[in-house]
Amino acid sequence: MRANLSALRAVPARPLLSRLPLLPLLPALLALLAFALAMMSPASAGVPNEKAKPAYAEEQTVMQIEHDSVVPEPGLLDAASGRVHMDRNYLGDYGAKGELNVILQRGGNTWRHLRNGPIATIAGIILLAVPLLIFVFYRAIGPAREEPATGRRIKRFSAWERQVHWATAYSFIALAITGIVIMYGKAIMLPWMGHTVFSWVALISKYLHNFVGPLFIVCSVLMFITFLRRNFFNRQDWQWVKQGGGLVSHKHVPAGFFNAGEKAWFWLGVTLLGLVMSITGxxxxxxxxxxxxxxxxxxxxxxxxxxxxYIAAAMGHIYIGTWGTPGAYQAMREGTVDESWAQAHHGIWYEQVKNGTAPGTQPDGGVPRGPAPRPGPAH
Incomplete structure (x- = not known):
């Protein structure tokens, strides 16, 4: 007797973006760049003129220019004091032409020293430590337990959802790699590439970063709109949090369509950090x-x-979605998951699909309403 598989569909054609194999390699690529960070001195990271005089020397120059200027610095009780003093680095009336007449900008050296010093160092340590910690976790704890496949597939993501995800993912990868080149390329790549080759690499990276950035913003907005309705927290998520998602124990904790960890990634990563990156970008x-x-x-x-x-969190997200949870990558690549995978990792959602109550899933197929019949003679 044939099983009632009318609700199941054949594996749909994969979106073009999902066929590219680059995403699972991102942690390795970023780890390689992070390893290079460990080989350099913190003081060598950054842009040209790293040996310039500190900011206080520049301040003395500014004060000398102001002393010689026909436009005196406003006094402490002057109405323009403070507002003018903060940006008093040019000759001429304040605010007449914006910053077009700026000769010396007080914060320039301060920004450069912070950017090329503690900021570059701390960022480099984080980018080096995260893939190392992921590797240690993988070797010590291992991936999630994989259940035997049943051969019955359940639709999980639509073609639109996958296209939006992959467009966002690949634009993020482009920004991450080019951003690291912009931040650390002079110290990591210039010594062995030479000025000619590296100048082209840096130039291409800069333009790619500048033009892909707005595309990433559009993709992030589409990502937010597409997946918002499935990412609201509920009481069931607290049970997942208390058990740590079973990452260490390898227990399958019941979860809805998205578990609490995926929802945290959506709100803290895609939404919050995405907003910070979009506005500042x-x-x-x-x-x-x-x-x-x-x-x-x-x-x-x-x-x-x-x-x-964002990059550090994305490496964790990519690990969980590939090597850390077998079968998860296929869900976003092909749009379907095995019935046993759905039952093990998203048991609440599986029951909803099984009962026909999962929003937006039933029209495209679910799972049989009862258990699959055992092999035997037809009746």
Whole structure:
């Protein structure tokens, strides 16, 4: 007697973006770059002129220029004091032409020393430590327990959901790699590439970063809209959190369509860090809207910090979605999962699909409403 498999569908054609094998290799690529960070001195990271005089020397130059200027510095009780003093680095009336007449900008050296010093060092340590910790966790704990496959497939993601995910993922990869080149390329790549080759690599990386950035923002917005309805927390998620998702114990903790860890990634990574990266990226990408150098320097601090956390979290997300949870990558690549995988990792969602109550799933297929019949003579 044939099983009632009318609700099941054949594996749909994979979206073009999901056929590319680069995503599972991202942790290895980033780990390689992070390893290179460990080989360099923290002081060597950054941009040219790293040996320039510190900010206080520049301040003395600014003060000398102001002393010789026909436009005196406003006094302490002057109405313009403070506002003028903060950006008093040019000759001429304050605010007449924005920063077009800026000779020396007070915060320039301060920004450069922070960016090339503690910020670059801390970011490099994080980018090196995260893949190392993931590797140690994989060797010590191992991946999630894989249940025997039944051969019956359940639709999990639509073609649109997969296309949005992969478009966001690959634009993120492009930004991560080019961003690391921009941040550390001079110290890591220039010594063995030479100035000619590295200048082209840096130039291409800069333009790719600047043009892919707005595309990533659009993809992130589509990602948020597409997956929002499935990422609201509920009481069931607390049980998942208390058991650590079974990452160490390898117990299959019941979860809905997305578990608490995936929801945390959606809200803290895709949404919060995505918002930070989008706003600061636009400030840096489009410098023609009147923002001052001070604003752009603060935006750069936040952009580097946000990118570091985003890349680190993404490496964890990629590990969990590939080697850490066998079968998870196929779900986003092909759109379907095996029935045993759904029951083990997302048992609550599996029961909803089985009972026909899973939102947006039943029209495209679910699982048989009863257990699969055992082999035997037909009746």
């Amino acid at each position: 636009l400030v840096l990408d489009f410098g023609n809207f009147g923002q001052t150098r001070y604003i752009m320097q603060i935006a750069n601090y936040l952009h580097v910090a946000g990118a570091t956390l």
